[in-house]
Amino acid sequence: MVMRxxxxxxSWLIFVPLMLATTLLAGAVCLLLTLxxxxxxxxxxxxxxxxxxxxxxxxVRVEVEGRHHLQPGQSYVIVANHLSQFDIFVLYSYxxxxxxxVMKHELRKVPIIGICCEKLGHIFINRDNTExxxxxxxxxxxxLANGASVLxxxxxxxxxxxxxxxxxxxxxxxxxxxxxxxxPVTLSGTFSxxxxxxxxxxxxxTARLIMHPSLTVTDNTEAELQALIQQSRAAIASPLNDNxxxxxx
Numbered sequence: 678m679v680m681r682x683x684x685x686x687x688s689w690l691i692f693v694p695l696m697l698a699t700t701l702l703a704g705a706v707c708l709l710l711t712l713x714x715x716x717x718x719x720x721x722x723x724x725x726x727x728x729x730x731x732x733x734x735x736x737v738r739v740e741v742e743g744r745h746h747l748q749p750g751q752s753y754v755i756v757a758n759h760l761s762q763f764d765i766f767v768l769y770s771y772x773x774x775x776x777x778x779v780m781k782h783e784l785r786k787v788p789i790i791g792i793c794c795e796k797l798g799h800i801f802i803n804r805d806n807t808e809x810x811x812x813x814x815x816x817x818x819x820x821l822a823n824g825a826s827v828l829x830x831x832x833x834x835x836x837x838x839x840x841x842x843x844x845x846x847x848x849x850x851x852x853x854x855x856x857x858x859x860x861p862v863t864l865s866g867t868f869s870x871x872x873x874x875x876x877x878x879x880x881x882x883t884a885r886l887i888m889h890p891s892l893t894v895t896d897n898t899e900a901e902l903q904a905l906i907q908q909s910r911a912a913i914a915s916p917l918n919d920n921x922x923x924x925x926x
Contacts, residue, residue, distance in 0.1 A: 684879055685877075687880055688877075696734060699730050703723045704789035710723065711797070716798040724769050727769075728766040728768075728769035737763065737882055738882075739886060740886070741887075742886070743887050749824075753826040753858055753891060755776060756848050757830060757861075757863070757864055758913050759864075760864055760865075760868035761867040761868050762835075764864050768828070768862075768864075772888075775826065777798050779829045785801050827851065831847070832844060844906050849906055853897045853905075859894065860892075861889040861892070861909045862888055863885070863912070865884065889913070890912075892909060
């Protein structure tokens, strides 16, 4: 009971005010810098420090594995599981790549964050409008240059129970059309930090970001598409199935 009260007070009296203030400042600087600098450079100067500060405020430590699998200058279609809003902080802080998110179009309406994401070149997808979604993905292809990558949450939304959900095809179809390797990424530990559908923050935990070997794309067949989905899901699921340590609070 005492720890729950402490976490509640810390969340609302310290973490939330600091996060909001940092978001306002980073957002203002981001909008200013986009007038003069390319999106990738602006993200490195604003979004990355913003995410790292939010992790610092929440006392979350991140362990990173598999960075040696990345090839310098290579663009990837990154696919990651999605457990919590803290996934955003972890990926921005520690993925160490220039990438564009593919996110649901409702996020465009979020104050500050929505307009900054648009200016940074992230891609908003309207899943209720197939033609609009295809147009957004076609536009995304034009933004993948000079080593820039694109990041999907192939489950489509956050897991409500911490379990890995079935993958949608969009990320893998784009990888085939662009002949771009798929990079599976596992996130663990973030679900217990801030479970989906709650505001119960648990500070002082550990999250893990694991980059797996990339999957080569060679053709544009349905058989390869299904193989990419299955291999990516198996790679992402492996550390989760191995009962990797979760935060104990």
